[in-house]
Amino acid sequence: EIVMTQSPATLSVSPGERATLSCRASQSVSSNLAWYQQKPGQAPRLLIYGASTRATGIPARFSGGGSGTEFSLTISSLQSEDFAVYYCQQYNNWPGTFGQGTKVEMK
Amino acid sequence: EVQLVESGGGLVQPGGSLRLSCAASGFSFSNYWMHWVRQAPGKGLVWVSRINSDGISSTYADSVKGRFTISRDNAKNTLYLQMNSLRAEDTAVYHCARETERSGSYFDYWGQGTLVTVSS
Numbered sequence: 001e002i003v004m005t006q007s008p009a010t011l012s013v014s015p016g017e018r019a020t021l022s023c024r025a026s027q028s029v030s031s032n033l034a035w036y037q038q039k040p041g042q043a044p045r046l047l048i049y050g051a052s053t054r055a056t057g058i059p060a061r062f063s064g065g066g067s068g069t070e071f072s073l074t075i076s077s078l079q080s081e082d083f084a085v086y087y088c089q090q091y092n093n094w095p096g097t098f099g100q101g102t103k104v105e106m107k
Numbered sequence: 108e109v110q111l112v113e114s115g116g117g118l119v120q121p122g123g124s125l126r127l128s129c130a131a132s133g134f135s136f137s138n139y140w141m142h143w144v145r146q147a148p149g150k151g152l153v154w155v156s157r158i159n160s161d162g163i164s165s166t167y168a169d170s171v172k173g174r175f176t177i178s179r180d181n182a183k184n185t186l187y188l189q190m191n192s193l194r195a196e197d198t199a200v201y202h203c204a205r206e207t208e209r210s211g212s213y214f215d216y217w218g219q220g221t222l223v224t225v226s227s
Contacts, residue, residue, distance in 0.1 A: 034214075044202070046215050046216075096212050
């Protein structure tokens with residue numbers, strides 16, 4: 001089973017600032033990587049798939065990058081609605097596995 | 108609008124059983140593979156089970172194999188998870204999720220989840 005490791009666990013950012021989240025896979029997952037956003041009490045929301053393709057309706061301030069074992073999610077200018085927990089998920093190998101999450105909180 | 112609404116969670120004693128339901132609307136349910144993903148309190152997401160579009164093929168995480176059964180009723184647009192021999196470590200919010208129709212087992216829609224608490 002592929003282990004996904006996200007860093008940092010918590011990221012403190014001011015509104016309008018840039019946030020960069022990292023996700024590392026224990027072995028190559030090619031570009032088969034998705035990112036999700038989850039707010040308290042809500043369903044996770046798909047942000048990015050294929051490592052860099054934004055899902056339908058996702059604002060352009062969200063961008064994903066990387067391939068192989070190293071991935072990133074960048075939020076170019078944080079809005080109030082972006083404070084949430086973000087999870088990466090590899091779907092290159094079965095079963096798909098998630099990282100433990102990065103909480104983006106207001107500084 | 109795609110909607111997935113889970114129900115059936117609650118408090119159950121260790122060794123007990125529970126059946127979760129996920130009512131789907133806003134899309135052609137019978138065309139999609141569906142999954143259950145759980146989230147223990149304060150923890151991350153863990154895949155539990157999946158079922159193919161016609162309900163013939165299913166797969167389980169090792170941690171629930173032999174205890175949980177996934178099924179679906181395409182006429183009722185509903186996904187189920189029968190959970191038997193429940194353990195304390197099964198305590199979690201259980202989300203149903205729709206697998207994308209694109210290539211790859213990731214999830215384009217999720218439900219809010221239903222909380223299962225296993226405790227005496």
